[in-house]
Amino acid sequence: MSFATVQDLETPSVLIDLDLMEDNIAVMQGRCDDLGIHYRPHIKTHKIPDIARRQLEAGAAGIACQKVSEAEVFAAAGIRDIQIPYNILGRRKAGRLASLAKEADVTVTVDSKPVIDGIAEAAQATGATVGMMVELVSLGERTGTMPEDALRLARHIQATDNLRFAGVMIYPSNAAIRPRLLETLDLLAGAGIAVEMISGGGSGAIRDAHLLPELTELRVGTCIFWDWNSVAADYASFDQCAMRVRATVISANEPSRVILDSGSKAIHSETIDDQFGYIVEYPAARLRKVNEEHGYVDCSACSRIPSVGEIVHIIPVHTCVVTNLHNQLYGVRGEAIEVIWDVAARGLVW
Amino acid sequence: MSFATVQDLETPSVLIDLDLMEDNIAVMQGRCDDLGIHYRPHIKTHKIPDIARRQLEAGAAGIACQKVSEAEVFAAAGIRDIQIPYNILGRRKAGRLASLAKEADVTVTVDSKPVIDGIAEAAQATGATVGMMVELVSLGERTGTMPEDALRLARHIQATDNLRFAGVMIYPSNAAIRPRLLETLDLLAGAGIAVEMISGGGSGAIRDAHLLPELTELRVGTCIFWDWNSVAADYASFDQCAMRVRATVISANEPSRVILDSGSKAIHSETIDDQFGYIVEYPAARLRKVNEEHGYVDCSACSRIPSVGEIVHIIPVHTCVVTNLHNQLYGVRGEAIEVIWDVAARGLVW
Numbered sequence: 001m002s003f004a005t006v007q008d009l010e011t012p013s014v015l016i017d018l019d020l021m022e023d024n025i026a027v028m029q030g031r032c033d034d035l036g037i038h039y040r041p042h043i044k045t046h047k048i049p050d051i052a053r054r055q056l057e058a059g060a061a062g063i064a065c066q067k068v069s070e071a072e073v074f075a076a077a078g079i080r081d082i083q084i085p086y087n088i089l090g091r092r093k094a095g096r097l098a099s100l101a102k103e104a105d106v107t108v109t110v111d112s113k114p115v116i117d118g119i120a121e122a123a124q125a126t127g128a129t130v131g132m133m134v135e136l137v138s139l140g141e142r143t144g145t146m147p148e149d150a151l152r153l154a155r156h157i158q159a160t161d162n163l164r165f166a167g168v169m170i171y172p173s174n175a176a177i178r179p180r181l182l183e184t185l186d187l188l189a190g191a192g193i194a195v196e197m198i199s200g201g202g203s204g205a206i207r208d209a210h211l212l213p214e215l216t217e218l219r220v221g222t223c224i225f226w227d228w229n230s231v232a233a234d235y236a237s238f239d240q241c242a243m244r245v246r247a248t249v250i251s252a253n254e255p256s257r258v259i260l261d262s263g264s265k266a267i268h269s270e271t272i273d274d275q276f277g278y279i280v281e282y283p284a285a286r287l288r289k290v291n292e293e294h295g296y297v298d299c300s301a302c303s304r305i306p307s308v309g310e311i312v313h314i315i316p317v318h319t320c321v322v323t324n325l326h327n328q329l330y331g332v333r334g335e336a337i338e339v340i341w342d343v344a345a346r347g348l349v350w
Numbered sequence: 351m352s353f354a355t356v357q358d359l360e361t362p363s364v365l366i367d368l369d370l371m372e373d374n375i376a377v378m379q380g381r382c383d384d385l386g387i388h389y390r391p392h393i394k395t396h397k398i399p400d401i402a403r404r405q406l407e408a409g410a411a412g413i414a415c416q417k418v419s420e421a422e423v424f425a426a427a428g429i430r431d432i433q434i435p436y437n438i439l440g441r442r443k444a445g446r447l448a449s450l451a452k453e454a455d456v457t458v459t460v461d462s463k464p465v466i467d468g469i470a471e472a473a474q475a476t477g478a479t480v481g482m483m484v485e486l487v488s489l490g491e492r493t494g495t496m497p498e499d500a501l502r503l504a505r506h507i508q509a510t511d512n513l514r515f516a517g518v519m520i521y522p523s524n525a526a527i528r529p530r531l532l533e534t535l536d537l538l539a540g541a542g543i544a545v546e547m548i549s550g551g552g553s554g555a556i557r558d559a560h561l562l563p564e565l566t567e568l569r570v571g572t573c574i575f576w577d578w579n580s581v582a583a584d585y586a587s588f589d590q591c592a593m594r595v596r597a598t599v600i601s602a603n604e605p606s607r608v609i610l611d612s613g614s615k616a617i618h619s620e621t622i623d624d625q626f627g628y629i630v631e632y633p634a635a636r637l638r639k640v641n642e643e644h645g646y647v648d649c650s651a652c653s654r655i656p657s658v659g660e661i662v663h664i665i666p667v668h669t670c671v672v673t674n675l676h677n678q679l680y681g682v683r684g685e686a687i688e689v690i691w692d693v694a695a696r697g698l699v700w
Contacts, residue, residue, distance in 0.1 A: 087600040250437040
């Protein structure tokens with residue numbers, strides 16, 4: 001290993017505090033265990049098979065990922081229970097999904113007949129069986145269907161060769177969605193359709209999970225690292241945030257403005273309270289603007305101003321999108337670099 | 351080549367219209383030629399050596415890039431005149447810069463003594479000579495110094511072994527900065543310091559270039575593809591935008607909302623007028639929200655609603671950050687894929 005300590009790293013570099021990450025894995029697994037449901041980590045947050053392996057060793061039932069190409073990376077690493085909670089559309093993608101389903105236990109979600117039919121055609125051509133859940137539209141109003149349509153789609157899945165009806169998916173899952181879920185389950189029960197899996201998800205889903213006792217599993221990703229969004233939503237504290245972007249002050253010519261070498265290419269451009277990240281060493285500073293390679297920090301509320309060359313650490317607003325920008329993450333314990341991970345599933349858009 | 355036409359591509363995929371790109375290269379080169387100044391394309395927009403080669407063949411004087419690691423990629427591709435308009439800080443980075451300066455003509459910019467000294471130490475250790483410009487702070491208030499400091503830094507560069515004072519850099523350059531530039535040039539002339547290069551830049555810099563006759567070159571990147579930001583600033587029209595993200599409608603269960611398979615991982619999360627991209631086929635649609643893998647489209651103002659499986663093309667808000675998300679760009683002429691480029695300098699944050 002060429003890097004012994006974080007002091008040897010150039011910036012920007014993404015550090016993962018291994019103690020915090022291990023705690024975060026154990027806490028979410030413990031909460032799901034207490035509820036008697038499966039924990040299915042969404043790997044979009046880390047995109048690294050070795051981290052998924054650690055989550056599975058801690059008790060996770062399988063993984064979720066968002067793209068066929070991501071699933072391929074994790075299947076190649078030996079992971080067998082893979083859920084893709086996404087409408088997969090496209091002939092090549094469906095073909096690759098069907099091929100994958102011959103070597104791993106793959107479940108997808110659907111919210112319309114064309115999506116079902118495209119996957120069925122590929123599955124029939126390869127002889128694979130693909131598990132398929134219907135997605136119930138939530139208050140987030142993204143993808144998904146209403147209960148009557150969910151029943152119609154479930155019947156269609158059951159009637160189609162090489163598909164296996166696997167249950168119902170919700171994102172995000174919270175107490176408010178329960179009436180719609182119960183209505184759907186009643187319709188399915190009335191039609192004699194068995195529901196094996198009811199999958200909830202979202203960063204805050206654990207909070208309401210006891211109010212949705214029908215859930216059989218939770219898909220949560222961000223909880224492995226947490227981020228400023230999580231802190232703002234009161235899911236975690238800054239002390240639990242395992243990802244920090246190590247940055248250098250590269251310019252400090254003004255009394256109240258310094259510039260970091262970390263911009264939208266390093267910490268992304270999502271904001272919270274018009275800020276692009278939380279600077280651990282300068283909590284009163286405002287990271288108020290980013291260009292691709294520059295972070296603009298307003299230090300007017302700071303008692304001390306950082307100087308050129310000084311190293312600071314940024315807790316990002318949204319950890320998942322930061323992972324996707326970087327080719328490596330550095331797993332650290334204190335100052336020691338214990339592991340350098342390639343972000344194996346980074347940038348896989350298909 | 352495994353893909354013959356765009357019909358064979360899965361989505362999201364980033365298409366570059368080669369006719370438009372070639373026009374855009376020719377237009378900017380022609381404008382600089384007319385002004386009698388050098389054009390130095392900033393490669394951050396494409397990050398692809400083959401495209402830089404096309405720009406150089408059209409008459410460009412050299413390239414600009416933002417990171418030592420990016421410079422290494424382009425030097426390895428045979429490009430010899432490389433400017434890094436950035437404060438490079440860090441022992442390893444400075445060492446790599448100095449190594450690079452032994453094989454290519456490398457110029458950096460600085461705005462403080464610590465940055466100069468770090469690079470000088472590395473250059474002296476390797477025996478390289480590094481060109482160094484002082485950056486004048488502009489109205490953008492990012493990095494850079496005021497005229498008196500610029501003189502002080504220029505003297506320090508001249509007095510330091512293995513450094514070559516190369517001139518003055520401004521970003522963004524516009525007519526309003528001219529008094530400060532003239533003051534700086536007067537101070538340098540008064541001190542007998544020759545100024546070889548005065549480098550202006552920014553997407554709109556060509557507009558004011560005739561009002562800044564002191565400039566010897568322009569660094570502009572975005573003009574090779576243009577984007578919605580450029581259209582909004584009246585630098586270009588949508589018809590000149592060479593980058594389009596090919597996307598699929600994956601959900602259309604509501605009368606006025608459809609979901610695309612292109613979210614912040616495909617088109618980034620910068621906005622203009624609270625929209626995340628311009629949908630060519632549905633100009634009245636509003637791409638109003640993104641998650642990582644989902645684009646939310648409000649179709650309430652559209653006369654026709656797209657259906658599941660339909661392909662649309664998105665002109666991104668900011669082209670450079672989109673390039674950085676993708677591993678490949680597809681160069682197309684009409685429906686034919688003429689070239690598949692690896693985004694060689696993608697994700698290089700050091």
